[in-house]
Amino acid sequence: MPLRAKVASSVSRTAAALSRAAGRGDGSVIGGWIGLKIDPELLAHLSAGRAIALISGTNGKTTTTRLAAAAVGVLGRVATNSFGANMPTGHTSALAKAGSTPYAVLEVDEHYLAQVIEATDPHVVALLNLSRDQLDRAKEVAMMAQLWRAALIRHPDVRIIANADDPMVVWAATPPATHDQRITAPHVTWFSAGQRWHDDSWVCPECGSTIQRSGDQWWCTGCPLRRPDPQWTVDDQGVVDPTGAWYKVKLQLPGKVNVGNAATALAVAAEFGVRPFDAVPRLGDVTSVAGRYAQVVRDGRTVRLLLAKNPASWLEAFDMADEAPTLLSINARDPDGLDTSWLFDVDFAPLRGRQVLITGDRAYDLAVRLEVNDVPFQYVRSFDDAVRAVPPGRLEVIANYTAFQDIRAELDRVN
Numbered sequence: 573m574p575l576r577a578k579v580a581s582s583v584s585r586t587a588a589a590l591s592r593a594a595g596r597g598d599g600s601v602i603g604g605w606i607g608l609k610i611d612p613e614l615l616a617h618l619s620a621g622r623a624i625a626l627i628s629g630t631n632g633k634t635t636t637t638r639l640a641a642a643a644v645g646v647l648g649r650v651a652t653n654s655f656g657a658n659m660p661t662g663h664t665s666a667l668a669k670a671g672s673t674p675y676a677v678l679e680v681d682e683h684y685l686a687q688v689i690e691a692t693d694p695h696v697v698a699l700l701n702l703s704r705d706q707l708d709r710a711k712e713v714a715m716m717a718q719l720w721r722a723a724l725i726r727h728p729d730v731r732i733i734a735n736a737d738d739p740m741v742v743w744a745a746t747p748p749a750t751h752d753q754r755i756t757a758p759h760v761t762w763f764s765a766g767q768r769w770h771d772d773s774w775v776c777p778e779c780g781s782t783i784q785r786s787g788d789q790w791w792c793t794g795c796p797l798r799r800p801d802p803q804w805t806v807d808d809q810g811v812v813d814p815t816g817a818w819y820k821v822k823l824q825l826p827g828k829v830n831v832g833n834a835a836t837a838l839a840v841a842a843e844f845g846v847r848p849f850d851a852v853p854r855l856g857d858v859t860s861v862a863g864r865y866a867q868v869v870r871d872g873r874t875v876r877l878l879l880a881k882n883p884a885s886w887l888e889a890f891d892m893a894d895e896a897p898t899l900l901s902i903n904a905r906d907p908d909g910l911d912t913s914w915l916f917d918v919d920f921a922p923l924r925g926r927q928v929l930i931t932g933d934r935a936y937d938l939a940v941r942l943e944v945n946d947v948p949f950q951y952v953r954s955f956d957d958a959v960r961a962v963p964p965g966r967l968e969v970i971a972n973y974t975a976f977q978d979i980r981a982e983l984d985r986v987n
């Protein structure tokens with residue numbers, strides 16, 4: 573590395589360590605910020621010589637990154653931003669901290685994917701899904717897909733792992749007017765992990781016609797855009813690879829959605845030459861991801877924490893949660909997005925028949941939504957009150973970002 577980059581990297585590590593020592597989180601944002609101030613090209617310098625995978629999408633990227641890093645770990649040391657700092661400051665910090673590693677697997681905020689592709693020259697990019705998120709500030713889904721597509725057209729040698737079930741992703745991974753060619757191109761590998769949320773992809777991003785669905789299939793009624801045949805699929809607790817071989821995937825993470833994340837991770841690792849046979853056992857070692865899916869016993873209740881940030885991830889959380897008393901907690905602080913109108917995009921009907929409790933800064937917004945949705949609920953002032961209000965046994969907690977952090981902090985104080 574050039575001298576400036578070496579100095580920047582060293583200062584970045586020190587700043588992050590100081591921040592951690594001062595109890596201000598993991599320090600990756602401030603460390604990366606200082607490093608990039610000293611050398612604006614630092615991320616590119618730190619990326620040189622590493623084989624890098626980038627993982628992006630609205631949902632599932634933290635978990636998929638963790639699983640993919642575990643899978644690529646078969647080959648050697650892997651640098652990764654495991655705490656969700658998924659912007660260039662976080663990537664810079666993660667690579668500086670890891671020192672020299674042959675591999676890196678980085679979670680990337682979807683808004684920054686184009687910029688991070690430019691800086692890191694990745695070997696492979698995984699595109700998970702695109703759906704509405706943080707209505708007050710995120711880009712429209714179609715604009716996001718356009719940004720991704722433009723970035724990938726500028727880097728035709730990048731290998732792409734993309735979700736065949738998401739029309740917006742398929743379009744983003746496909747250059748203009750050549751859908752059919754690109755779908756059979758060797759550098760795009762399609763996976764199918766199912767997609768519950770369809771409400772951001774009824775309109776074709778290519779021609780504006782309606783997209784129709786039947787079973788797993790979808791197709792545009794006005795142009796050739798349609799679901800490509802996936803090479804990696806999910807099947808009853810297992811993953812099927814492009815040769816047709818089935819691997820049992822035993823995860824400690826709940827839900828079919830995580831088996832889908834595992835399939836994506838295996839597809840990413842395969843681009844580095846990792847065989848699923850070698851990687852699968854490592855996926856089972858992943859327990860919780862930044863506190864998500866963590867289980868804590870409290871007063872005879874087994875509490876499980878699920879993070880859900882936007883309508884698509886709420887649908888997935890309902891799938892992961894057991895049929896048990898469920899606490900929903902909603903805030904609308906800055907990291908959550910300030911607009912809670914998205915609550916009306918979520919169908920809470922799957923919760924009917926369970927004991928439902930609500931809390932959080934914006935519990936009353938949630939109350940209105942549940943009332944309209946005909947889901948009985950009980951308001952509780954705190955997490956503690958929720959624990960007391962349910963019988964011994966399991967308590968599922970589904971919370972959005974800062975609400976989740978609040979509950980984690982409360983649990984940490986006790987445990």
Ligand SMILES: [Zn+2]
Nearest residue numbers: 776779792795
């Ligand atoms: Zn179309």
